[in-house]
Amino acid sequence: MEDALKLEQDGEIARLTIDRPEKGNMLTLEMLDYLSALIIDAGCDPDIKAISLTSVGDDFCLGRDPDGAPEKAPKNGIEMREALTAPILGFYDAVRSAEIPVVATVQGRAAGFGCAAAAVCDVTVAADDARFSLPEMKHDLPPTAAISAHIDRSMPKSVAWMVYSTDEVDAQTALSAGFVSHVVPAGDLYDRSTEVLSTITSRNRTSLETCKTYLANSRLMETPQASDYAANILALVMSSKK
Template sequence: MDTSTPTAEHTYSAITYAVDERIATITLNRPHARNGYTLAMADELDLALERADRDEDVRAVVLTGAGDHFCVGADLSGGGFDVNEEGSDADTWQEPAGRCSKRIFAMNKPVIAAMRGAAVGAGLTITLACDFRLGSNDSRFGLVFVRRGIFPEGGSAWYLPRLVGTTKALDWMITGRVFGADEALSSGLLTSVHPSDEVLEAAYELARDLRDNTAPVSVAVIRQMLNQLSGEPSPFVAHDVDSRLIAGLPTNADAVEGVMSFLEKRPPAFANTVEKDVPAWLPWLADNAAGQTAPGEHV
């Protein structure tokens, strides 16, 4: 378990952060408010996700909620939407759900959302950039913005059609209706559905499999290949990236280890690290180094 002394960077009021056996758990921690989403929670999620991503010892992240609900959306207990931050510039201000989804989009680590009960509004949109979304039998989902006279956030108008198709995205967003786990699973929103008391353990089981059997550099590169290249108008850019990556296999220590562990029928021990071994020539990294937009900058 991560027992580092809290600092200003590591002190949280709306979430908790823990690392155990190379798996980071980030928990929305306002169960008295059914984990209603706040500006403080948004900022703390951004910090915690970055912390996990920079920690080479962390191999996977589980995002969950304390209590019976994952997150019921924006905390409306103040009678409105908390968007006025002191000193903020209206032209550069970033809405709170997007701060989380944007961070997840740009990460090198896989992120697994484990959701019980309600995941509505921001409580759903912050998970759309996750690699896996696990729900429970009692899960209820909703993109209820039209029923509050507001607009979708978290980059959900970009993520949702990619996950479930335009027809289903229009259905959920234009009606704002609430739907259950079975519909979410059959539509492709969820990876799997579990009994309520088993969904978190299912997320950890998946995280342990990723930790024990996958190469961190391969995971980092592949999740960004999917995020960055799947929207290209043709497969040619992806093929160019594929070709250069595959051409480097003879000098790739992880590739050698992957083959040898398979032949020797033993668990792999991948030595490459994200910080040192992700190829700097990858187009999204090269653009960023050249001063272009970072991954997810306009989500």
């Protein structure tokens, strides 16, 4: 598994690389659990300020690898949730709960889980020829897990049409929908990603943690509560710097 998912520390950046180009960088459920653990561990490392998620080959990630399904079929809904859905949702939760920003760099196609993974990351840099899709409804499979990754990232109507139509959308459309941060020429993708990561790591880690925490928690609040929370969390950080 270490051959398919690689972790390297590059200064203050934890670089996670999916290396399964022969499989379109699809991930088994076991690999998803492992990737989530790597993200959680990197996020807790006080020497790390940003996590980079990239992949090798033509495509970012074509989704979940069906060859990694459990040998025994789940007997009921509870077992199905635990065996099939929990690893996927666990990845989304790992990204959201990581103390520091997770930056995805997307080339080629990002389909199904791959599209959701790109969306759930805090910052997503995409090549101008990248393509995103949620194709599950071609098989009448409601992609509710993938939709959950988009809930706090994307324009609802944009995601709804991606789900119903199963159409691929280009990087500019993904940018307009809100789940891509930057679109750059394919030849400049990794240079721009490096610039983004350098900008993030130039910041104080506590300040990065505070921004991510506020962005995650305030979206569920009414405006007065979000304002109070902003004042309180800022005061706490400022007082701790004295």
